[in-house]
Amino acid sequence: xxxxxxxxxxxxxxxxxxxxxxxxxxxxxxxxxxxxxxxxxxxxxxxxxxxxxxxxxxxxxxxxxxxxxxxxxxxxxxxxxxxxxxxxxxxxxxxxxxxxxxxxxxxxxxxxxxxxxxxxxxxxxxxxxxxxxxxxxxxxxxxxxxxxxxxxxxxxxxxxxxxxxxxxxxxxxxxxxxxxxxxxxxxxxxxxxxxxxxxxxxxxxxxxxxxxxxxxxxxxxxxxxxxxxxxxxxxxxxxxxxxxxxxxxxxxxxxxxxxxxxxxxxxxxxxxxxxxxxxxxxxxxxxxxxxxxxxxxxxxxxxxxxxxxxxxxxxxxxxxxxxxxxxxxxxxxxxxxxxxxxxxxxxxxxxxxxxxxxxxxxxxxxxxxxxxxxxxxxxxxxxxxxxxxxxxxxxxxxxxxxxxxxxxxxxxxxxxxxxxxxxxxxxxxxxxxxxxxxxxxxxxxxxxxxxxxxxxxxxxxxxxxxxxxxxxxxxxxxxxxxxxxxxxxxxxxxxxxxxxxxxxxxxxxxxxxxxx
Numbered sequence: 001x002x003x004x005x006x007x008x009x010x011x012x013x014x015x016x017x018x019x020x021x022x023x024x025x026x027x028x029x030x031x032x033x034x035x036x037x038x039x040x041x042x043x044x045x046x047x048x049x050x051x052x053x054x055x056x057x058x059x060x061x062x063x064x065x066x067x068x069x070x071x072x073x074x075x076x077x078x079x080x081x082x083x084x085x086x087x088x089x090x091x092x093x094x095x096x097x098x099x100x101x102x103x104x105x106x107x108x109x110x111x112x113x114x115x116x117x118x119x120x121x122x123x124x125x126x127x128x129x130x131x132x133x134x135x136x137x138x139x140x141x142x143x144x145x146x147x148x149x150x151x152x153x154x155x156x157x158x159x160x161x162x163x164x165x166x167x168x169x170x171x172x173x174x175x176x177x178x179x180x181x182x183x184x185x186x187x188x189x190x191x192x193x194x195x196x197x198x199x200x201x202x203x204x205x206x207x208x209x210x211x212x213x214x215x216x217x218x219x220x221x222x223x224x225x226x227x228x229x230x231x232x233x234x235x236x237x238x239x240x241x242x243x244x245x246x247x248x249x250x251x252x253x254x255x256x257x258x259x260x261x262x263x264x265x266x267x268x269x270x271x272x273x274x275x276x277x278x279x280x281x282x283x284x285x286x287x288x289x290x291x292x293x294x295x296x297x298x299x300x301x302x303x304x305x306x307x308x309x310x311x312x313x314x315x316x317x318x319x320x321x322x323x324x325x326x327x328x329x330x331x332x333x334x335x336x337x338x339x340x341x342x343x344x345x346x347x348x349x350x351x352x353x354x355x356x357x358x359x360x361x362x363x364x365x366x367x368x369x370x371x372x373x374x375x376x377x378x379x380x381x382x383x384x385x386x387x388x389x390x391x392x393x394x395x396x397x398x399x400x401x402x403x404x405x406x407x408x409x410x411x412x413x414x415x416x417x418x419x420x421x422x423x424x425x426x427x428x429x430x431x432x433x434x435x436x437x438x439x440x441x442x443x444x445x446x447x448x449x450x451x452x453x454x455x456x457x458x459x460x461x462x463x464x465x466x467x468x469x470x471x472x473x474x475x476x477x478x479x480x481x482x483x484x485x486x487x488x489x490x491x492x493x494x495x496x497x498x499x500x501x502x503x504x505x506x507x508x509x510x511x512x513x514x515x516x
Contacts, residue, residue: 035445037107037505045151045459046505047110048103048481049414051158051202053086054468056116058093062133065122067160068170072218076231079220082474089469090484096141098492099465100148102482106498107505110151112413112461113141114158114202117183124162126182135190142194153413153461154191155199155272156184156253159207159217166219171207171242177249184253185260192265199342199413200253203274204246205298212238213361216472226360236359237322244324247305251333271306272342272413275299277393277400281352281373290367291351293318295400297365307405309335318356318364340458342413343401345443347371347386348378348393380435383418383477389435391442398450398457409456415443416463418470418477427493430483436497444504462501466492 037046053069073085092099103111117124119134142152157180161170168175184200192198201207210217213235214226221233250271257269278294280287293314296304300312309331310316315323326334354368371378371388379389394415401410417439422430440462451457467480475486481501483493 035441035448036503037507039448041451041458043458045109045411046501047108047112047150047153047459047461048106048465049112049461049463050092050114050465050468051155051160052114052116052119053089053158053160054464054470055089055092055113055466056119057086057088057091059085059087061093062137063119063122063131064116064134065118065124065131066163067116067118068163068166068218069160071163071166072220076220079216080472080474081476084469084474086469088490090466091490092466093137095490097144100144100150102492103150103465104148106502107507108150108501110153110197110459110461111145111465112153112155112199114155114160115187116160117157118160118162118164120186121162121183122164124165124183125179126186128164130186138191142191146194151197152195153197153199153411154187154195155202156180156187157200157249158202159211170219171245171249172212172238174245174248176245177252180249181252181256185256188257188261188265192261192267196265196267197340197411198257198267198269200250200269200271201246202272202342202413203344204243204250204271204302205274207246208239208242209361210471212242223360225358235361236364239361240319240323243301244326247302247334248330251330251337254337255333268339270338270340270342270409270411271302272344273299273302274344274346274414275397276346277348277390277397278351278367278369279348279378279393281350281368281370284353286353287351290353290365293365294349294351294367294369297361297367299397303401303405305331305334306337307335314365318366322359338408340409340411341401341405342411343397344414344463345394345397345412346415346417347388348390348396350378382435383420384473387418389417389439389442391439391446394443395446395450398447398455399453402450402453402455407454407456409458411459411461412447412457413461414463415440415460416479418479421476421478427483427485431493431495433481433495433497436481436495437500440497440501 059070073080077083115138120131122131145152170176211219212221212233215222215230220231221238222230223235226235254269275298278291280291296312296314304310304312309326311323349369349371350373351367351369354366356366357363377388381388417436464479466482467478467484470477481495481497483495485491
């Protein structure tokens, strides 16, 4: 069972400065000083994560071209819960020095951010011209991070493809592979002397599923029979095509980095995937097999090509000719095309065996997924309908990765929890995010346990430094450890979780025990 009881870590945050205090909750005693920065391996990296469209703003400034998300939010505001856009977001474009100071004060080691492809290549292609103002912004951001002792971890693609490339279909077209490679190489040339950790793609599953299977993310495509409000598409084919060309784009970028830049720049390159963990709905063999298929269709979809050069057997069997195939040359480029694996985890689902239905990515795995069993949720609810708190799942996913995929170097590149925006709530109340402290504490506990069991984890990035534009949820949902006041000049306010992290990351710790 998950550790879903909410420990009152408001007191824990205070207790880290009071060495004699012990808290009693249930049966087992935990020494708080054994779960902090010093309990993780030497050199373990702690950071926070963000994405360009969710943070930067300045959508129409200094030569930036429109991205697919600009087009989507402006032309289809009804697709966003509060009809908002990322035009301003949390204005990190103008406030990056302030935000880096926040990171420094938190004792963070690193910052994971993404580059806006259309900010440096407004037309998406080198032939369309390089925007030197955009290049200069990222030079300044990277330099400011380094001056403050914070290492940049840079994601090349976090879903904001230049709108100009949608003219040929974007990731539905093989043309995207060369354009992405050119864009990646420009970034390596400009920033690779200081950026030592590159991530090619963030969550290709979310991009493919959200944008092309269920139509909830830009560009809002899915089958008409599934949702007549979708903007064209075929949920039974397009998600597989988009993922295929994302993987080939990743491989192309890694190839050029390893052949031309890695040796003299001395950096590492990887890719970030997201996966839920899946528990069988029952102890039946059919439900256990359904849980494995669900994992194949979310995680194995990307990891198997990077390991064996092929899609999982279950996908090839169930999807058939709708699933693209890799050539022998493409397979060779894909296998082991990463120095490290970024892994995002948020929640766990039950999986039950289900009959075959009409071709559609969501049902192709022949599994019904649910956050509840017999009316009981798998964990505590949050501000996101898809996210129930199940910390143990991160350990299970990490152990599975170790055994299934040859124990790769792993960075947890996102992990976090949300709450709904409550307009009537006082600022003081909004800052008391005890549930978030509880979430982070328990997930870090299980990560620490996985490390002791031999999983090769090198770092952890919390999602997210600030409240921000949460895609189709707009600003209704908050994931930040800092509160952003959207009604008062985007002022940043430290939540309890930020204070807790600051104490957690101190170099020296007082010995505090409590029972959990």
